[in-house]
Amino acid sequence: MYQIEKMDSSLYLNALVEGNSRIISKIYSTNFSQVKRFILQNKGGVVDAEDVFQKALLQIAVRHKKEGIAIKSSFDAYLFTVCKNLWRRELNSKKNRVTNQEVIELVSEAKENANALVEQKRHELFLEKLNMVSDNCKKILSLFFAKVPYAEIVESTEYNSETVVRQRVFKCKKKLTDLIRGDKRYLSLQEL
Structure with a gap:
């Protein structure tokens, strides 16, 4: 197994925007297990973890390309926070869905x-x-x-x-x- 060298956040951000497979692979190997563990402990499955991780990477790449974001903390911490927020939003949207079949929306x-x-x-x-x-x-x-x-x-x-x-x-x-x-x-x- 190779040693993952420390890289600054801007290098990770640029790698996401440019689609640098080598660095994106390092991002996966370094961060996915922590995100998966968090989602499994919070009413989710492996597929949910994969989807959230993908959405987070895409969201970060798009934001960086559009706004040129600068990360104050470590990239890993920032990515984990984005994943947590996406998963919490997903759980909240599931919780707020009305399941009463008798409620009829007037449109x-x-x-x-x-x-x-x-x-x-x-x-x-x-x-x-x-x-x-x-x-x-x-x-x-x-x-x-x-x-x-x-x-x-x-x-x-x-x-x-x-x-x-x-x-x-x-x-x-x-x-x-x-x-x-x-x-x-x-x-x-x-x-x-």
């Missing part, structure tokens, strides 16, 4: 149709941009969005480990996100 037909139209336009934009990424990314993302476990994705692709697949999913999601956000229609289709 005007016009508002419902407008929401359906916006949702359709979002879906069309998503599919259009998905078709712009490489064939490899399309395959990986299709499997990921279908919630195929990482182990099965490894078996059906040329990749040799789940870590490599996670990195590829991260890069492909980032590319897709950049394409969507770069489209002039994106702002008009955001949720208010």
Whole structure:
């Protein structure tokens, strides 16, 4: 096993934005087990931990690219805090969902149709941009969005480990996100 050298936060941030596989792999090997342990201890599973970790890395990369964030603490501590906040937000949203089937929300037909139209336009934009990424990314993302476990994705692709697949999913999601956000229609289709 190789020794992970100490790097400053800006190097990690730039590696996320640039998609540097070597450094992203180090981020995974250094931090994922702690995030997984936290989520398993707080009503979550391994898949939840993987999703939260991916979202956190993507969120940090996008924020750094957009705002050029500077981390005052260590990168590891910052990443763990982002993961904890994402998981707590997820738990809170699950807790606040109404499960009473007798509650009927009164929504005007016009508002419902407008929401359906916006949702359709979002879906069309998503599919259009998905078709712009490489064939490899399309395959990986299709499997990921279908919630195929990482182990099965490894078996059906040329990749040799789940870590490599996670990195590829991260890069492909980032590319897709950049394409969507770069489209002039994106702002008009955001949720208010």
